[in-house]
Amino acid sequence: MAAPKKKPAPAKKTVARPVAKKEAPRKAGAPFVKKEMTVEKPSVAAVPNKKQIQLLRGMKDILPRDQYYWKAVYEKMQNIAEDFGFDRIDTPILEDASLFLRGLGKVTDIVEKEMYVFEDRDADKVTLRPEATASVVRAYLQHGMWNQPQPVKLWYWGPMFRHERPQEGRQRQFWQGGFEILGDSSPVIDAMVIQMTYLLYTEFGVPVTIHINSMGMPEDRTRYKMELVQYYRAHRNETCEQCKARLMKNPMRVLDCKEEGCQPIKANAPQIVDYLSNYSRDHFMKVLEYLDELGIPYFLNHTLVRGLDYYTKTVFEVVTSDEEQGSQTALCGGGRYDLLIEELGGKPTPACCVAPGIERLILQIKKRQLPLPPQRLPKVYVAQLGDLSRRKAMVLFARLRAEGIMADQDFSKGSLKAQLESANAKKIPFAFVIGQKEVQEGTVIMRDMDSGVQETVDFNKAPQILKRKLGLEKAE
């Protein structure tokens, strides 16, 4: 990606040599900049800092050419959310740092090495949110949403921040959408969240695999961790250094190890499903049954351990089906968080969530060149010649809009040639042309840009005639 445009050359030239002995003759056509203006005040601007101000590492502009994708994904999220009865919520990007320290767990990677935490001007410790679930829970508590009919179903869309080393599909500011269901412990909730996620990807045509596991409740995990640690201790000579370290700090993380040598040990390691209480196991089985009923394929992955402490019971991750898609294959993650709300000061309230990564979904859509809904494009271009006709053209443009016909124009341009060129470049099927003659006659030329055929029509009837041409006016 190249750096943006530099500052204009003429300005640079004038400031760069304020005491030039001999001004070289200015090239014909070069814009003339008044010398006195810059020579008199050579102050700050006279010391040009060539360093280009550029994006902070891991930040990205979403350029106009990409908005097409963003809009499509946004509308799909919104559509699914509304179809499933979710209300929209927007929470601030900046939150009290302790929200995430308490919410996500202090030994998680996100909190330990990725979170943007700093003191603001009041010396308050604030955080750029690394995810939104904690914020949604905060809002749920702060606004007494437990007094609303349960479950409360919310969806969001916005930027998240994690200070990581960027690469494709991994940024420091990235966007997530999300579905949250608070106040219901039924496994059908888990299944529904997964179903919504599945629809999001499949309706775009992105093939995905849903990895699913249960992490049980803390008691289950404690029991399991003991077994796991015991098992790994027995094999301590065969594991990598990292696994040994993990075993001390966050034992379940050993299941994430990709080290070749650790694989056999990992494969025979105790599985958490065998240590779940009846309650947790029944819940998990129910979730899987619902998914079976819905025909949603899943992959039972007992090494799936998610990076946030707040998860309980069901956890899942959506992964691209193709192997060769690079390393950023995790498109989305989610799960149940039955204890988070209590942890953040509410009464015990079960909940479940999912957070699809928007950039990664868009990356998939682009890589696979998947079709998206058609864009709303102008149907007609309004061209004019000279000031008198420009006024009429402006009126026509307004009328077209009122009739619901999307039009385009470049009223600041003079030549008809340039205007038709513009219409052509934008592939606009029709053009209205108004010149002196048409103004006097009260007419306008309607040109079919495809065939070049044009006819003169009455100015006042133009929108209706065009409507008929476009087939927008249905025969009665």
Place this chain on the structure above:
RNA sequence: GUGGCCAUAGUGAAAUGGUUAUCACGUCAGUUUGUGGUACUGACAGUACGGGUUCGAUCCCCGUUGGCCACCCCA
């Protein structure tokens, strides 16, 4: 956070330790002050930043910044 690769107009490429850094696309203007797609002419725009080596650096070296890749981890 660790390691590696990379950085030339808006985009994609080319070139060189020595005048003015090349080409294509692009953008703007023009080739009849009333007609687009083709053609022609012209203009615009660049060696990321800072330092070092050198008579001389866009080229060699170091640093910074940024991108990409792998790991960590995840979205």
